[in-house]
Amino acid sequence: METAIEVTDLVINRGKREVLHGFSCAIPRGSITGLLGPSGSGKTTLMRAVVGVQLVASGRVTVLGEPAGSAPLRRKIGYLTQAPSVYDDLTVRENARYFASLYGLGAADAEAALDGVGLSGAAHQLVGNLSGGQRSRASLACAIVGRPEVLVLDEPTVGQDPLLRDELWARFRALAADGATILVSSHVMDEANRCDRLLLIRDGHLIGDDTPAAIKATAGTDDLDEAFLRIIRQQEKAAA
Amino acid sequence: MSPHILASTIGRIVRQLRHDRRTVGLVIVVPLLLLTLLYFMFDGGLMFDRVALVMLGIFPFIIMFLITSIAMLRERTSGTLERLFTTPVGKLDLLFGYGIAFGLVAAAQATVAAGLAYWLFDLHTAGSLWLVIVIAVANAVLGVALGLLCSAFARTEFQAVQFMPVVAIPQILLCGLFVARDSMAGWLQVISDVLPLSYSVEALTEVGAHADPTGTMWRDLGIVIGAIILALVLGATTLRRRTA
Numbered sequence: 001m002e003t004a005i006e007v008t009d010l011v012i013n014r015g016k017r018e019v020l021h022g023f024s025c026a027i028p029r030g031s032i033t034g035l036l037g038p039s040g041s042g043k044t045t046l047m048r049a050v051v052g053v054q055l056v057a058s059g060r061v062t063v064l065g066e067p068a069g070s071a072p073l074r075r076k077i078g079y080l081t082q083a084p085s086v087y088d089d090l091t092v093r094e095n096a097r098y099f100a101s102l103y104g105l106g107a108a109d110a111e112a113a114l115d116g117v118g119l120s121g122a123a124h125q126l127v128g129n130l131s132g133g134q135r136s137r138a139s140l141a142c143a144i145v146g147r148p149e150v151l152v153l154d155e156p157t158v159g160q161d162p163l164l165r166d167e168l169w170a171r172f173r174a175l176a177a178d179g180a181t182i183l184v185s186s187h188v189m190d191e192a193n194r195c196d197r198l199l200l201i202r203d204g205h206l207i208g209d210d211t212p213a214a215i216k217a218t219a220g221t222d223d224l225d226e227a228f229l230r231i232i233r234q235q236e237k238a239a240a
Numbered sequence: 241m242s243p244h245i246l247a248s249t250i251g252r253i254v255r256q257l258r259h260d261r262r263t264v265g266l267v268i269v270v271p272l273l274l275l276t277l278l279y280f281m282f283d284g285g286l287m288f289d290r291v292a293l294v295m296l297g298i299f300p301f302i303i304m305f306l307i308t309s310i311a312m313l314r315e316r317t318s319g320t321l322e323r324l325f326t327t328p329v330g331k332l333d334l335l336f337g338y339g340i341a342f343g344l345v346a347a348a349q350a351t352v353a354a355g356l357a358y359w360l361f362d363l364h365t366a367g368s369l370w371l372v373i374v375i376a377v378a379n380a381v382l383g384v385a386l387g388l389l390c391s392a393f394a395r396t397e398f399q400a401v402q403f404m405p406v407v408a409i410p411q412i413l414l415c416g417l418f419v420a421r422d423s424m425a426g427w428l429q430v431i432s433d434v435l436p437l438s439y440s441v442e443a444l445t446e447v448g449a450h451a452d453p454t455g456t457m458w459r460d461l462g463i464v465i466g467a468i469i470l471a472l473v474l475g476a477t478t479l480r481r482r483t484a
Contacts, residue, residue, distance in 0.1 A: 014484060051326045055482045069481065071328075079326040085319030089256045101248035102327045126259060146327070 004029035004150060004181035005050055010059035012045050019045045020204045022059065027183060027197075032176050034195035034212075035185040036228070042204040043185040044082055047152050050183065051079040063150055075103060078148030082155050084139035088128035092119055092138045095127060096145055103146035113145035116171055118164060133159040140168070144175070151175065153184040157191060169194050189224040200228060207235055241332040249329070249337030250344075253311070257345065263307070267345065271299040271353040279361045289364050289448065292357050294417050296372055297444045299353065300346045300380035301437065302408050308342055308387030309400045316391065325481040334479065335472050339384050346380025347373070367447035371457070375447070378464045379440045385471035392478030411437035416445075436467035 005027040012020040019042045027033045035043050048054035049061050052069020061068035064076060086095045096110035114120050117137040122130065127138050140156055153172075157165045169191070176182055176196075184195070192198055193212050200208030200215070208215055208231050212224060219227035257264060275292055282288035315321040315334075324334070350373045357363040365372065386407055394400035414424070414432040421432050421442075432438045443460035447453070 048322075053322050053325055053482055055484045074326060074328045077326055079323055081319045081323060083319055085323045087252070087256055087320060088318070089259045090252070091259075094252070094255055098248060098252045099327070102245055102324075102329055104244065142323075 002029040003027065004031075004064060005183065006060075006062045007046070007049070008060045008062075010046075010049060010061060011057040012042075012049060012054060013057050014045060018057075018204065020049075023201075023204065023206060024059075025199055025206055025209060027181060027199075029181050030176055030179050031196040032172055032182045032184060032194070034192045034198045035183060035201060036187065036189075036192050036198055037201035038187065041201045043201060044154055046201070047079075047154050047183065047185065050150075051077055051152050053079075073150075075146070076149040078143040078146055078151045080140050080143040080151075080153045080156055084127075084135045086127050086135065086139045086142055089126065091124055091126055092130070092134075092141070093123040095138055096123075096141050099142040100145045105146065109147075110141075110145060113141040116144060117141045118167060133161070133164070136160070137164075137168075144171075149180060151180050151182045153182065155185055155187075157186070157188070165191075189228075192224050200231060202232060207231055241330045241336070242328070245329055245333045246336055246340075249333050250341045253337055253341035254344065256311075257307075257341075267303055267307070267349055268352055270303070271295075271349060272356050274299065275353060275357055275361065284362065288361070290445075291417070292361070292363050293365060293372065293444050293448050294415070294441050296350065296354055296357060297376050297379045297440050298412060298415075298437070300350055300376050301383040301440075302404065303349070304342050304346055304380040304383035305387040305390075305408060306383075306401065306404055308338055308384045309391040309394065309403060310397055312338065312388050312391035313394055313397060313400045317395075321479075322483070331476050331479045335388060335476055338388060339381055339468075339472065342384045343377060343381045346384075347377050350376035350380070365448045366451045367449075367453065367457075371447045371453060372444065375440055375443050375461060375464075378461060378468070379437070382436055382440070382464055382468050382471070385468045385475060388475040389471050389478065392475070411435045414438065415441040417441060436464055439463040439467075 003026045007023055007025050010020050010023040037043055045054060049056055050063060050068055063073055066073050092114060093110065096114050097107055100106065100110040114123050117140050119134065119137050119141060122134055127135055130138065136159060157168055160168065172182055186192060195212060198212055198215055199206060216222055216224060216227045219230040221227050221230065278292050278295065279288055354369055354372050358369055390403040390407060391400060394403060414428060414435060415438045421429060424432065439460040443457045446457035
Protein backbone atom coordinates (compact mmCIF):
# COMPACT_ATOMS: atom_id res chain seq x y z
CA MET A 1 0.00 0.00 0.00
CA GLU A 2 1.22 3.49 -0.88
CA THR A 3 2.43 5.58 2.05
CA ALA A 4 0.97 9.07 2.47
CA ILE A 5 2.73 10.15 5.67
CA GLU A 6 6.12 8.87 6.72
CA VAL A 7 7.66 9.81 10.04
CA THR A 8 11.26 8.80 10.65
CA ASP A 9 13.16 9.06 13.95
CA LEU A 10 11.27 12.19 14.94
CA VAL A 11 12.51 13.98 18.05
CA ILE A 12 10.58 17.01 19.30
CA ASN A 13 11.10 19.17 22.36
CA ARG A 14 8.42 21.41 23.77
CA GLY A 15 9.79 23.72 26.39
CA LYS A 16 12.51 21.77 28.21
CA ARG A 17 10.70 18.47 27.82
CA GLU A 18 11.35 15.96 25.06
CA VAL A 19 7.88 14.98 23.85
CA LEU A 20 8.67 12.58 21.01
CA HIS A 21 11.76 10.42 21.29
CA GLY A 22 12.74 9.07 17.88
CA PHE A 23 9.19 8.38 16.73
CA SER A 24 8.68 6.50 13.45
CA CYS A 25 5.52 5.42 11.66
CA ALA A 26 4.03 5.13 8.18
CA ILE A 27 0.45 5.99 7.32
CA PRO A 28 -1.11 4.46 4.19
CA ARG A 29 -2.87 6.61 1.61
CA GLY A 30 -6.66 6.62 1.47
CA SER A 31 -7.07 5.26 4.98
CA ILE A 32 -8.34 6.47 8.33
CA THR A 33 -5.63 6.14 10.93
CA GLY A 34 -6.49 6.68 14.55
CA LEU A 35 -3.95 8.22 16.90
CA LEU A 36 -4.69 6.97 20.38
CA GLY A 37 -3.11 7.75 23.67
CA PRO A 38 -3.60 9.53 26.96
CA SER A 39 -3.52 13.29 27.26
CA GLY A 40 0.08 14.53 27.12
CA SER A 41 1.36 11.51 25.21
CA GLY A 42 2.42 13.57 22.18
CA LYS A 43 -0.57 13.20 19.84
CA THR A 44 -1.02 16.91 19.14
CA THR A 45 2.74 17.41 18.79
CA LEU A 46 2.92 14.64 16.18
CA MET A 47 -0.01 16.16 14.30
CA ARG A 48 1.59 19.62 14.36
CA ALA A 49 4.74 18.08 12.89
CA VAL A 50 2.72 16.43 10.10
CA VAL A 51 1.03 19.71 9.12
CA GLY A 52 4.40 21.48 9.34
CA VAL A 53 3.91 24.04 12.12
CA GLN A 54 6.06 22.28 14.72
CA LEU A 55 9.75 22.95 15.22
CA VAL A 56 11.53 19.64 14.99
CA ALA A 57 14.75 18.79 16.85
CA SER A 58 15.71 15.93 14.53
CA GLY A 59 14.19 13.33 12.26
CA ARG A 60 12.06 13.63 9.17
CA VAL A 61 8.37 13.93 8.30
CA THR A 62 7.38 13.34 4.68
CA VAL A 63 3.83 13.95 3.46
CA LEU A 64 2.82 12.85 -0.07
CA GLY A 65 6.51 12.65 -0.91
CA GLU A 66 7.29 16.24 0.16
CA PRO A 67 8.87 17.47 3.40
CA ALA A 68 6.10 18.36 5.88
CA GLY A 69 5.22 22.06 5.79
CA SER A 70 6.63 22.69 2.29
CA ALA A 71 4.72 25.15 0.13
CA PRO A 72 3.13 22.65 -2.34
CA LEU A 73 1.63 20.73 0.59
CA ARG A 74 -0.26 23.76 1.89
CA ARG A 75 -2.89 23.28 -0.83
CA LYS A 76 -3.25 19.59 -0.04
CA ILE A 77 -3.54 19.50 3.71
CA GLY A 78 -6.40 20.25 6.08
CA TYR A 79 -5.82 20.72 9.80
CA LEU A 80 -8.34 20.77 12.59
CA THR A 81 -6.76 22.05 15.79
CA GLN A 82 -7.97 20.70 19.10
CA ALA A 83 -9.40 24.02 20.27
CA PRO A 84 -11.63 25.37 17.48
CA SER A 85 -9.60 27.88 15.47
CA VAL A 86 -12.15 29.98 13.65
CA TYR A 87 -12.92 33.68 13.90
CA ASP A 88 -15.47 34.27 16.68
CA ASP A 89 -16.40 37.65 15.24
CA LEU A 90 -17.38 36.27 11.83
CA THR A 91 -20.43 34.23 10.91
CA VAL A 92 -20.05 30.52 10.20
CA ARG A 93 -20.51 31.21 6.49
CA GLU A 94 -17.95 34.05 6.45
CA ASN A 95 -15.41 31.76 8.11
CA ALA A 96 -16.00 28.97 5.60
CA ARG A 97 -15.83 31.39 2.67
CA TYR A 98 -12.60 32.92 3.90
CA PHE A 99 -10.88 29.56 4.25
CA ALA A 100 -12.33 28.45 0.88
CA SER A 101 -10.88 31.56 -0.76
CA LEU A 102 -7.39 30.67 0.46
CA TYR A 103 -7.55 27.60 -1.80
CA GLY A 104 -9.04 29.59 -4.67
CA LEU A 105 -12.48 28.09 -4.04
CA GLY A 106 -15.78 29.92 -3.96
CA ALA A 107 -19.07 30.25 -2.11
CA ALA A 108 -20.51 26.95 -3.39
CA ASP A 109 -17.59 25.03 -1.92
CA ALA A 110 -18.05 26.82 1.40
CA GLU A 111 -21.73 25.87 1.49
CA ALA A 112 -20.88 22.26 0.67
CA ALA A 113 -18.42 22.13 3.57
CA LEU A 114 -21.02 23.57 5.96
CA ASP A 115 -23.55 21.06 4.72
CA GLY A 116 -21.00 18.30 5.28
CA VAL A 117 -20.77 19.12 8.99
CA GLY A 118 -24.50 19.79 9.42
CA LEU A 119 -24.13 23.53 9.99
CA SER A 120 -26.09 24.93 7.04
CA GLY A 121 -28.88 25.95 9.40
CA ALA A 122 -26.51 28.04 11.54
CA ALA A 123 -24.54 29.55 8.63
CA HIS A 124 -25.65 33.11 9.37
CA GLN A 125 -24.78 32.97 13.07
CA LEU A 126 -21.68 34.51 14.59
CA VAL A 127 -19.29 31.76 15.66
CA GLY A 128 -18.96 33.48 19.05
CA ASN A 129 -22.65 32.75 19.72
CA LEU A 130 -22.50 29.04 18.91
CA SER A 131 -22.45 26.11 21.31
CA GLY A 132 -19.13 24.32 21.83
CA GLY A 133 -20.10 21.43 19.55
CA GLN A 134 -21.26 23.74 16.78
CA ARG A 135 -18.11 25.81 17.05
CA SER A 136 -15.90 22.77 16.62
CA ARG A 137 -17.96 21.74 13.59
CA ALA A 138 -17.49 25.23 12.14
CA SER A 139 -13.76 24.69 12.61
CA LEU A 140 -14.06 21.26 10.95
CA ALA A 141 -15.86 22.79 7.97
CA CYS A 142 -12.89 25.13 7.47
CA ALA A 143 -10.51 22.15 7.60
CA ILE A 144 -12.35 20.17 4.89
CA VAL A 145 -13.36 23.09 2.69
CA GLY A 146 -10.15 22.92 0.63
CA ARG A 147 -10.84 19.24 -0.28
CA PRO A 148 -7.50 18.21 1.20
CA GLU A 149 -5.68 15.03 0.23
CA VAL A 150 -4.42 14.74 3.78
CA LEU A 151 -6.72 15.61 6.64
CA VAL A 152 -5.31 15.89 10.15
CA LEU A 153 -8.02 16.02 12.79
CA ASP A 154 -7.21 16.62 16.44
CA GLU A 155 -10.15 15.25 18.42
CA PRO A 156 -12.85 16.22 15.92
CA THR A 157 -15.85 14.71 17.68
CA VAL A 158 -15.42 16.03 21.22
CA GLY A 159 -18.69 17.49 22.50
CA GLN A 160 -20.82 16.15 19.64
CA ASP A 161 -23.98 14.20 20.32
CA PRO A 162 -23.86 10.50 19.35
CA LEU A 163 -26.03 10.90 16.26
CA LEU A 164 -23.90 13.72 14.93
CA ARG A 165 -20.73 11.82 15.75
CA ASP A 166 -22.02 8.96 13.66
CA GLU A 167 -22.69 11.35 10.77
CA LEU A 168 -19.24 12.90 11.05
CA TRP A 169 -17.62 9.48 10.91
CA ALA A 170 -19.70 8.63 7.84
CA ARG A 171 -18.35 11.84 6.31
CA PHE A 172 -14.74 10.91 7.17
CA ARG A 173 -15.33 7.47 5.67
CA ALA A 174 -16.67 9.04 2.46
CA LEU A 175 -13.64 11.36 2.26
CA ALA A 176 -11.29 8.40 2.69
CA ALA A 177 -13.20 6.46 0.02
CA ASP A 178 -12.51 9.38 -2.32
CA GLY A 179 -8.80 8.94 -1.65
CA ALA A 180 -8.17 11.28 1.29
CA THR A 181 -5.73 10.16 3.96
CA ILE A 182 -7.09 10.91 7.41
CA LEU A 183 -5.14 11.03 10.64
CA VAL A 184 -7.49 11.44 13.57
CA SER A 185 -6.74 11.59 17.28
CA SER A 186 -9.21 10.52 19.89
CA HIS A 187 -9.43 9.04 23.30
CA VAL A 188 -12.86 7.58 22.73
CA MET A 189 -12.25 3.89 22.15
CA ASP A 190 -15.58 3.37 20.42
CA GLU A 191 -14.30 5.71 17.71
CA ALA A 192 -11.02 3.86 17.48
CA ASN A 193 -12.93 0.81 16.30
CA ARG A 194 -13.99 2.73 13.21
CA CYS A 195 -10.42 3.36 12.05
CA ASP A 196 -8.58 1.27 9.47
CA ARG A 197 -5.43 1.36 11.53
CA LEU A 198 -4.48 2.53 14.98
CA LEU A 199 -1.30 4.08 16.29
CA LEU A 200 -1.07 3.67 20.05
CA ILE A 201 1.14 6.30 21.58
CA ARG A 202 2.28 6.64 25.16
CA ASP A 203 4.87 9.04 26.61
CA GLY A 204 6.07 9.86 23.11
CA HIS A 205 6.67 6.25 22.11
CA LEU A 206 4.76 4.22 19.56
CA ILE A 207 3.55 1.14 21.43
CA GLY A 208 1.18 -0.30 18.85
CA ASP A 209 0.58 0.03 15.11
CA ASP A 210 -2.01 -2.30 13.60
CA THR A 211 -5.68 -2.70 12.66
CA PRO A 212 -8.12 -2.47 15.58
CA ALA A 213 -8.98 -6.16 15.12
CA ALA A 214 -5.34 -7.25 15.15
CA ILE A 215 -4.59 -5.13 18.24
CA LYS A 216 -7.50 -6.74 20.08
CA ALA A 217 -6.48 -10.23 18.90
CA THR A 218 -2.85 -9.77 20.00
CA ALA A 219 -3.94 -8.55 23.41
CA GLY A 220 -6.48 -11.36 23.68
CA THR A 221 -9.53 -9.21 24.42
CA ASP A 222 -12.54 -7.84 22.58
CA ASP A 223 -12.36 -4.51 24.31
CA LEU A 224 -9.96 -1.85 22.94
CA ASP A 225 -9.62 -0.07 26.28
CA GLU A 226 -8.58 -3.35 27.87
CA ALA A 227 -6.29 -4.13 24.93
CA PHE A 228 -4.53 -0.79 25.36
CA LEU A 229 -4.02 -1.52 29.06
CA ARG A 230 -2.64 -4.99 28.42
CA ILE A 231 -0.20 -3.70 25.81
CA ILE A 232 1.08 -1.08 28.27
CA ARG A 233 1.48 -3.70 31.03
CA GLN A 234 3.28 -6.11 28.71
CA GLN A 235 5.68 -3.38 27.66
CA GLU A 236 6.33 -2.34 31.24
CA LYS A 237 7.01 -5.96 32.17
CA ALA A 238 9.36 -6.31 29.21
CA ALA A 239 11.18 -3.14 30.24
CA ALA A 240 11.49 -4.19 33.88
CA MET B 241 1.99 36.87 -1.68
CA SER B 242 -1.08 36.39 -3.86
CA PRO B 243 -3.43 39.25 -4.83
CA HIS B 244 -6.42 36.94 -4.45
CA ILE B 245 -5.52 35.83 -0.91
CA LEU B 246 -4.56 39.37 0.05
CA ALA B 247 -7.95 40.67 -1.13
CA SER B 248 -9.92 38.05 0.75
CA THR B 249 -7.81 38.62 3.88
CA ILE B 250 -8.54 42.36 3.73
CA GLY B 251 -12.24 41.53 3.31
CA ARG B 252 -12.14 39.14 6.24
CA ILE B 253 -10.51 41.68 8.58
CA VAL B 254 -12.95 44.44 7.61
CA ARG B 255 -15.89 42.02 8.10
CA GLN B 256 -14.63 41.09 11.56
CA LEU B 257 -14.56 44.75 12.49
CA ARG B 258 -17.99 45.36 10.97
CA HIS B 259 -19.56 42.72 13.22
CA ASP B 260 -18.15 44.63 16.19
CA ARG B 261 -20.36 47.70 15.86
CA ARG B 262 -19.37 49.12 19.20
CA THR B 263 -15.69 49.21 18.26
CA VAL B 264 -16.51 50.84 14.94
CA GLY B 265 -18.56 53.43 16.80
CA LEU B 266 -15.74 54.12 19.24
CA VAL B 267 -13.15 54.38 16.47
CA ILE B 268 -15.18 57.00 14.64
CA VAL B 269 -16.78 58.88 17.55
CA VAL B 270 -13.98 59.10 20.14
CA PRO B 271 -11.74 61.37 18.03
CA LEU B 272 -14.76 63.62 17.43
CA LEU B 273 -15.44 63.88 21.16
CA LEU B 274 -11.81 64.64 21.91
CA LEU B 275 -11.67 67.29 19.20
CA THR B 276 -14.80 68.84 20.67
CA LEU B 277 -13.13 68.86 24.07
CA LEU B 278 -10.04 70.57 22.60
CA TYR B 279 -12.21 73.14 20.86
CA PHE B 280 -13.84 74.23 24.09
CA MET B 281 -10.61 73.96 26.09
CA PHE B 282 -8.82 76.42 23.82
CA ASP B 283 -11.96 78.36 23.00
CA GLY B 284 -11.28 78.03 19.29
CA GLY B 285 -8.27 80.27 18.71
CA LEU B 286 -4.73 79.74 17.53
CA MET B 287 -3.82 77.12 20.14
CA PHE B 288 -6.73 75.03 18.93
CA ASP B 289 -5.43 75.22 15.36
CA ARG B 290 -2.02 74.01 16.48
CA VAL B 291 -3.06 71.24 18.87
CA ALA B 292 -6.05 69.92 16.91
CA LEU B 293 -3.94 69.62 13.77
CA VAL B 294 -1.38 67.50 15.61
CA MET B 295 -4.11 65.45 17.27
CA LEU B 296 -5.59 64.62 13.87
CA GLY B 297 -2.35 62.73 13.32
CA ILE B 298 -2.00 61.22 16.78
CA PHE B 299 -5.51 59.78 17.26
CA PRO B 300 -5.32 57.38 14.30
CA PHE B 301 -1.86 56.27 15.39
CA ILE B 302 -2.97 55.35 18.92
CA ILE B 303 -6.29 53.77 17.96
CA MET B 304 -4.91 51.64 15.14
CA PHE B 305 -1.97 50.56 17.27
CA LEU B 306 -4.36 49.28 19.93
CA ILE B 307 -6.79 47.59 17.56
CA THR B 308 -4.06 45.90 15.57
CA SER B 309 -2.08 44.63 18.51
CA ILE B 310 -5.20 43.04 20.02
CA ALA B 311 -6.42 41.64 16.67
CA MET B 312 -3.03 40.09 15.92
CA LEU B 313 -2.70 38.75 19.44
CA ARG B 314 -6.06 37.04 18.96
CA GLU B 315 -4.81 35.47 15.74
CA ARG B 316 -1.85 34.14 17.66
CA THR B 317 -3.69 32.89 20.75
CA SER B 318 -6.88 31.55 19.14
CA GLY B 319 -4.97 29.16 16.88
CA THR B 320 -6.17 30.81 13.68
CA LEU B 321 -2.63 31.96 12.89
CA GLU B 322 -1.32 28.41 13.28
CA ARG B 323 -4.08 27.14 11.04
CA LEU B 324 -3.48 29.87 8.45
CA PHE B 325 0.15 28.79 8.26
CA THR B 326 -0.99 25.31 7.14
CA THR B 327 -2.80 26.97 4.20
CA PRO B 328 -1.39 28.83 1.17
CA VAL B 329 -1.51 32.16 3.08
CA GLY B 330 1.81 34.00 3.02
CA LYS B 331 3.20 36.19 5.80
CA LEU B 332 2.97 39.23 3.55
CA ASP B 333 -0.69 38.47 2.79
CA LEU B 334 -1.34 38.79 6.50
CA LEU B 335 0.84 41.83 7.18
CA PHE B 336 -0.40 43.79 4.18
CA GLY B 337 -3.92 42.50 4.82
CA TYR B 338 -3.92 44.12 8.24
CA GLY B 339 -2.10 47.22 7.02
CA ILE B 340 -4.53 47.85 4.16
CA ALA B 341 -7.73 46.86 6.01
CA PHE B 342 -7.03 49.09 9.00
CA GLY B 343 -5.58 51.76 6.71
CA LEU B 344 -8.99 51.94 5.01
CA VAL B 345 -10.72 52.24 8.39
CA ALA B 346 -8.24 54.95 9.35
CA ALA B 347 -8.97 56.85 6.14
CA ALA B 348 -12.67 56.90 7.08
CA GLN B 349 -11.84 57.96 10.62
CA ALA B 350 -9.45 60.71 9.55
CA THR B 351 -11.89 62.06 6.98
CA VAL B 352 -14.72 62.33 9.50
CA ALA B 353 -12.48 63.83 12.20
CA ALA B 354 -10.81 66.32 9.85
CA GLY B 355 -14.18 67.19 8.35
CA LEU B 356 -15.55 68.03 11.79
CA ALA B 357 -12.46 70.06 12.70
CA TYR B 358 -12.56 72.07 9.47
CA TRP B 359 -16.23 72.69 8.96
CA LEU B 360 -17.68 72.79 12.44
CA PHE B 361 -14.73 74.04 14.48
CA ASP B 362 -13.25 76.15 11.74
CA LEU B 363 -9.77 74.65 11.99
CA HIS B 364 -7.46 76.77 9.90
CA THR B 365 -4.47 75.39 7.99
CA ALA B 366 -2.57 77.14 5.23
CA GLY B 367 -2.21 73.86 3.31
CA SER B 368 -4.78 71.43 1.99
CA LEU B 369 -7.15 69.30 4.06
CA TRP B 370 -6.26 66.31 1.86
CA LEU B 371 -2.62 66.44 2.90
CA VAL B 372 -3.75 66.34 6.54
CA ILE B 373 -5.78 63.21 5.79
CA VAL B 374 -2.91 61.59 3.89
CA ILE B 375 -0.54 62.16 6.82
CA ALA B 376 -3.18 60.91 9.28
CA VAL B 377 -3.60 57.69 7.28
CA ALA B 378 0.19 57.23 7.12
CA ASN B 379 0.20 57.59 10.91
CA ALA B 380 -2.58 55.03 11.23
CA VAL B 381 -0.65 52.55 9.11
CA LEU B 382 2.42 53.24 11.25
CA GLY B 383 0.26 52.34 14.27
CA VAL B 384 -0.83 49.13 12.51
CA ALA B 385 2.75 48.16 11.68
CA LEU B 386 4.00 48.79 15.22
CA GLY B 387 0.95 46.99 16.65
CA LEU B 388 1.69 43.91 14.54
CA LEU B 389 5.26 43.97 15.77
CA CYS B 390 4.43 44.54 19.46
CA SER B 391 1.78 41.82 19.53
CA ALA B 392 4.60 39.32 19.21
CA PHE B 393 5.88 40.37 22.64
CA ALA B 394 2.57 40.05 24.46
CA ARG B 395 1.06 36.79 25.60
CA THR B 396 -2.23 38.21 26.85
CA GLU B 397 -4.52 41.11 25.97
CA PHE B 398 -3.61 42.72 29.31
CA GLN B 399 0.01 42.82 28.25
CA ALA B 400 -0.84 44.00 24.75
CA VAL B 401 -2.67 47.11 25.94
CA GLN B 402 0.29 47.97 28.18
CA PHE B 403 2.44 48.40 25.09
CA MET B 404 0.31 51.36 24.10
CA PRO B 405 1.71 53.75 26.73
CA VAL B 406 5.20 52.36 26.13
CA VAL B 407 5.08 52.97 22.39
CA ALA B 408 2.78 55.98 22.13
CA ILE B 409 3.33 58.25 25.13
CA PRO B 410 7.08 58.90 24.75
CA GLN B 411 6.46 59.73 21.09
CA ILE B 412 3.65 62.14 21.99
CA LEU B 413 5.74 63.81 24.72
CA LEU B 414 8.80 64.22 22.51
CA CYS B 415 7.19 65.02 19.16
CA GLY B 416 7.40 68.78 19.65
CA LEU B 417 3.84 69.37 20.74
CA PHE B 418 4.64 70.23 24.37
CA VAL B 419 8.20 71.53 24.02
CA ALA B 420 9.66 72.62 20.70
CA ARG B 421 12.12 69.96 19.58
CA ASP B 422 15.05 72.36 19.15
CA SER B 423 14.70 73.69 22.70
CA MET B 424 14.90 70.23 24.30
CA ALA B 425 18.07 68.91 25.93
CA GLY B 426 20.42 67.39 23.36
CA TRP B 427 19.89 63.78 24.39
CA LEU B 428 16.11 64.24 24.25
CA GLN B 429 16.47 65.66 20.75
CA VAL B 430 18.38 62.54 19.75
CA ILE B 431 15.55 60.35 21.04
CA SER B 432 12.99 62.56 19.37
CA ASP B 433 14.95 62.29 16.11
CA VAL B 434 14.59 58.51 16.00
CA LEU B 435 10.87 58.44 16.87
CA PRO B 436 8.72 58.36 13.73
CA LEU B 437 5.85 60.37 15.23
CA SER B 438 8.17 63.41 15.45
CA TYR B 439 8.28 63.46 11.65
CA SER B 440 4.55 63.09 11.11
CA VAL B 441 3.89 65.90 13.57
CA GLU B 442 6.45 68.07 11.77
CA ALA B 443 4.78 67.21 8.45
CA LEU B 444 1.38 68.24 9.82
CA THR B 445 2.85 71.48 11.16
CA GLU B 446 4.28 72.18 7.71
CA VAL B 447 0.81 71.73 6.19
CA GLY B 448 -0.53 74.11 8.85
CA ALA B 449 2.00 76.82 7.98
CA HIS B 450 2.47 76.59 4.21
CA ALA B 451 -0.07 76.82 1.40
CA ASP B 452 1.83 74.37 -0.80
CA PRO B 453 3.43 71.08 0.23
CA THR B 454 7.03 71.75 1.29
CA GLY B 455 10.15 69.69 0.77
CA THR B 456 10.34 69.14 4.54
CA MET B 457 6.81 67.75 4.52
CA TRP B 458 7.59 65.27 1.74
CA ARG B 459 10.82 64.24 3.45
CA ASP B 460 8.96 63.70 6.73
CA LEU B 461 6.25 61.68 5.03
CA GLY B 462 8.97 59.61 3.38
CA ILE B 463 10.56 58.94 6.77
CA VAL B 464 7.20 57.83 8.21
CA ILE B 465 6.72 55.46 5.26
CA GLY B 466 10.24 54.14 5.81
CA ALA B 467 9.41 53.51 9.47
CA ILE B 468 6.25 51.65 8.40
CA ILE B 469 8.25 49.40 6.09
CA LEU B 470 10.88 48.78 8.77
CA ALA B 471 8.23 47.84 11.36
CA LEU B 472 6.48 45.53 8.86
CA VAL B 473 9.74 43.78 8.01
CA LEU B 474 10.51 43.32 11.71
CA GLY B 475 6.92 42.15 12.21
CA ALA B 476 7.38 39.58 9.45
CA THR B 477 10.34 38.10 11.31
CA THR B 478 8.11 37.54 14.37
CA LEU B 479 5.63 35.51 12.29
CA ARG B 480 6.93 31.97 12.27
CA ARG B 481 5.29 29.14 10.43
CA ARG B 482 6.96 26.69 12.76
CA THR B 483 6.84 27.22 16.50
CA ALA B 484 8.02 25.25 19.49
